Amino acid sequence: MKYSRYVVSIPKKEHTFLFNTKNNLAVKIENRLFEKIETDSKTRKQFYNFLYARKFLPERNELEEAVQMFRDRDVSTLRIIILAHGDCNFRCKYCYEKFVDCTIESQKSSILKFVKNKFEQYQFKDIHVSWFGGEPLLGYRDILDISKALIELSSTYGIRYHSDMTTNGYLLNSRTLSRLVTECQVQSYQITVDGTKEGHDNQRVLKNGHGSYDRIIKNLSNAQN
Structure with missing residues (x-):
């Protein structure tokens, strides 16, 4: 076939x-x-x-239809990626990042102004916010603060709010996850596990050189429950 x-x-x-x-x-x-x-x-x-x-x-016309599908989606959805924190609690052996201890606390007003201007310029139906890092959960408090403001702003303009996060999962305990889901509407998570415990702990190590597998698996199990 x-x-x-x-x-x-x-x-x-x-x-x-x-x-x-x-x-x-x-x-x-x-x-x-x-x-x-x-x-x-x-x-x-x-x-x-x-x-x-x-x-x-x-x-028939597969390429043209695929391109049009992405165009239609992009026209109706505002997609932004926010670097929640420049540093990371891991030091993975293959990582290419240059770790910087910077936060986005001072950027809150600029982010809200940018989104508000986009809402007023275009007729968006949805906004999709992706949280990234470093490790974004090092900026957990800022994520809570900015998410609530963006959700309120989106509601004012009648625009649906969606959010996801790319995280190593080490800090994603039950309390943190619960607040992110219920208060920040972060309902999709990309978490990397590098195979077995032995392989993972050899590659994805903490700053102190210790492995991270057991803690991540525990958090994932709690999330499922």
Whole structure:
């Protein structure tokens, strides 16, 4: 079966993973299904319809439609990335960052002014704020403060507010997570775990050289609960 040029196929021993770069959908397919669709027309049709509905198959004017989809999304959504803190509590062996002990406390008014001006210039339906670092949770108090102000400003202009965070997860304890979700509407988190405990603790070390795996896994488990 021929997939869209924008679909990445990763075959494994028992499964094949398909990732659609157009809409960020991923599916895991048992390889025995591929064997079955060779002889079972009903299963083949169901599988085809499944992939077609999720845009995994080639489409007419595929490039033009994908470009237009991103244009439409960008027109209706204001996307900003905020560097919450310049330093990090980790010293990962492969990291390229130059750590600077800087915060955004003094930038609050400038951020709000920038967003307010954009709201008044364009007819946005949504705003999406991404928190980044260094390690953003070193600027936890500023995130709380600025998030509340941005949420209030968005509400005033009738614009939907969304937020995500890229964090190493070490400081994401239950209390911190609860406040970020409920007060700051940070509802999506990108957290890196480098394989097994041994491999992770060899690469993703704290400033003091100690490993971070157990603490991150504990925080992730608490988050799930």
